[in-house]
Amino acid sequence: MKIKEIKVGKITVPLKKSFKTALRTVHSIEDIVVKVVTDTGHVAYGEAAPTAVITGDTNGSIRCAIEDYIAPQIIGLDIENMEEIMTRIDKSIIKNTSAKAAVDIAIYDLFGQLYNAPLYKLLGGYKKEIISDLTISVNEPSEMAEDSIDAVKRGYKTLKIKVGLDSKMDMERIKAIRDAVGYNIDLRLDANQGWKPKEAVMLLRKMEDKGFNIELVEQPVLASDLDGLKFVTDNVNIPILADESVFSPEDAVKIIQNRAADLINIKLMKTGGIHNALKICSVAEIYGVECMIGCMLESKLSVSAAAHLAASKKIITKIDLDGPGLCKEDPIIGGPEFNDYRIILNDDGGLGFKEIRNLSFSS
Template structure:
């Protein structure tokens, strides 16, 4: 089954409410969707999310990378040459991880369709269900409490609370949410690089003293400040999750060796797809470090690929795949079923979209 063409389009989905973090505010998803065509008629689908403040990519740069670098590198190759295709994908252009992720997941979609099996089974088939958290955007205290209660009403018992824009008020935000939702809801806090190391230790210490029982704090300081991450991890009791600090297997090794985090968040848009993500999860597992699977602002296409990957791995113990749940409507049909916090894998071949 040879690759004959790669076509590029756009997928859009307005958000129910604006998505606000310490880094950006977004009200509508506008991502690149790609289709890999083959001489058998089978088509693989993938998606790339432009996240300039994290990956440095835009829709224009993603399209350029795919059409001018990736496509010429792999066109004409047989899907059975999978490792060789992945080597060319990785080496044809530096970084551009979201562009690579879209192509990577489309290739995995094709590979699983070739063998008429759901992708998660081909990758290991550890589970067929996942439980995701739901993101609470950073706003004033009253609005975040209201959004948290609404999420609990929808049946979510794991919330990821965005903070980091206002260090002085972040403790108040989390304490108010804990008081509102009660002790049985799991709270994860994501600072999106918004604190200094000393601020992080002070804020996390205050949350611990207030008995907020936070499961973890994600990326408290700037991604490049590995020593700062290590300082925070060493001086707090709460688990620290590395996100933007880990794009590659090499960075995962550095974070683990330096004990700069207790946990690692894997996102396909950071790793360049499933092929590299597998390396990270195996490195982490070998060192006793559990992983989360996360997503950027993505539609059901790429989130479904991430769900298949997560369902195949024992060491992915936390799931943050709420992208489709933040959208006003679903722009595609097929893939895993997203019913509240429960994601259920389907029996359809590949990622689960019929084209």
């Protein structure tokens, strides 16, 4: 099974409501999709999310990286030779992790198809079903409380609350949500780098004193401020999760060895795909540091790849794969079954996709 052709297209999926964080506001998913065809007629897809404020990747840069740099390096290679394919993808261009992730995902799908086994079983096969949280966008406290109530009605037991725009208002946001959903629902906070270190410590200590019972706080300070991240980790009881600070296995080693965070967040768009994400899992296993797996604003296409990885590894204990749950429609036929918070992995080969609707390719 050799790589014969790689095509680049685009997929658009509207969101149920605007997605707001401390970094951006998005109304629909506008992602690049790669289609890989083999000489045996097998077809696989991968997806890249243009998250310029985090990865630096745009739709234009992703398309260019795939067409001009990555694809020429791997056309003609046999899917059995995964090590060579992944080495060439990594070395084809520096950074551009979202473009690399799209191709990586499609290659791993073909690897599963080659052996007619669902990908999660080939990667470790730890379990077949995983449970995700749902993200609540940053808005006025009353609106966030209403969104949280709606999520709980849909069966979610864990909510990830976007904060980081205003620490005083953030306190009101969490109070409103706790008053609305009670204390049987787990709350995770995601500041998206929005606080300064001392500000984060002061705010989180207040939340501890109020008994808000926060499960974890994701990336409270700037990604580059590892000293600030460590300061927060050292001075609050709430576990701190490193997200934007961790793109590579090397980043994970640095964070863990310096005790700058308690947990590591893996996202395929940051790692460049499954190949490097597996290395981060191995690093985390060595040090006994639990991982979360998350996603950008992605459709079911690439989130399915993250779900397979999550189901394969015991070290991934927290799931933040709510992308499909935020979408108004699902153009992906086949693959894992997303029932709001409950994700059940497919039994057929690879990622199990049958069809991608509304996928357009430029001539």
